[in-house]
Amino acid sequence: MMAGVVGSSQCYQSVLLRRGSGLSRVLMRGFSTHADKPKADSSKSRLADHQREVMKRGLPRRSKIPNVSNVIVVASGKGGVGKSTTAVNLALALAEVDNCGVGLLDMDVFGPSVPRMMNLNASPEIDQNQKMVPLSNYGIQCMSMGFLVEEKAAVVWRGPMVMSAVQRLLLHTAWGPDLKYLVLDMPPGTGDTQLSISQLIDVTGAIIVSTPQDIALLDACRGAEMFSKVHIPVLGLIENMSVFCCPKCGHQEHIFGQQGVQRMAEELGM
Incomplete structure (x- = not known):
């Protein structure tokens, strides 16, 4: 597995997957990158917002098995x-x-x-x-x-x-x-x-x-x-x-x- 930057704003990971007797390479989209580092306060704020959003979702709703x-x-x-x-x-x-x-x-x-x-x-x-x-x-x-x-x-x-x-x-x-x-x-x-x-x-x-x-x-x-x-x-x-x-x-x-x-x-x- 190796990571690389495509263009100037997106980071991708190149992953080898085994399919049958051969190998296939696919790109998995990763995180955004910028030339200028974001401010620490801004990064912490985004992380806190993301955590609050995840907590709002809660656990997946349990389903009843039929019969x-x-x-x-x-x-x-x-x-x-x-x-x-x-x-x-x-x-x-x-x-x-x-x-x-x-x-x-x-x-x-x-x-x-x-x-x-x-x-x-x-x-x-x-x-x-x-x-x-x-x-x-x-x-x-x-x-x-x-x-x-x-x-x-x-x-x-x-x-x-x-x-x-x-x-x-x-x-x-x-x-x-x-x-x-x-x-x-x-x-x-x-x-x-x-x-x-x-x-x-x-x-x-x-x-x-x-x-x-x-x-x-x-x-x-x-x-x-x-x-x-x-x-x-x-x-x-x-x-x-x-x-x-x-x-x-x-x-x-x-x-x-x-x-x-x-x-x-x-x-x-x-």
Whole structure:
């Protein structure tokens, strides 16, 4: 990438884009330049005006997913704590106990787990509205990035492509009819996917999964703080891998610690 001035008033960036087997160079328009430096006060004034204009816009208006009554986010601050297992079991339990329509949406673009856990291996069909039709098993409607790529294929994408995939999974899936619960299996952490979901759709609440270790609890606490900032209520905390039961004698051992999530819930006032 290189920057240059075209004419006397506009600055452009020259960017190489990979297209197929070749490279294409495009110019991206940048900022204005002038021979005389603007006064500091004038520059600060323009910056303040721009900040006020951005603040007036506020967050993007959240939309409701058609045919979906409640969206429940299952999240974790760290990977490997059993978040996907919890999301799948929550969806199955809701369908059995509440006897209602339930969907399961795998939001982990880089490491989708739902296809294997739900024993699904096919590509979704496209309906007349150009929306993807979810695959179903065990009475649960499912959608995942794993349905769109080979099982062992690595998704090597930068942020904009990931956000485009997230938006398509959220808003271009033909759920229904009358889905009472849509469970979202989130990627770990507090990154772009979490922020996009909080801005794009109405979320009923979030469930945070953690193990008793201090490091996992620290990241889970960060996740709870993130949901608080984007005004999504935390419905509860789940402590996974809480205890190991000996298969021979039944003795219980707290390998990773004890009551860590309970202490965290008390600190968060839950």
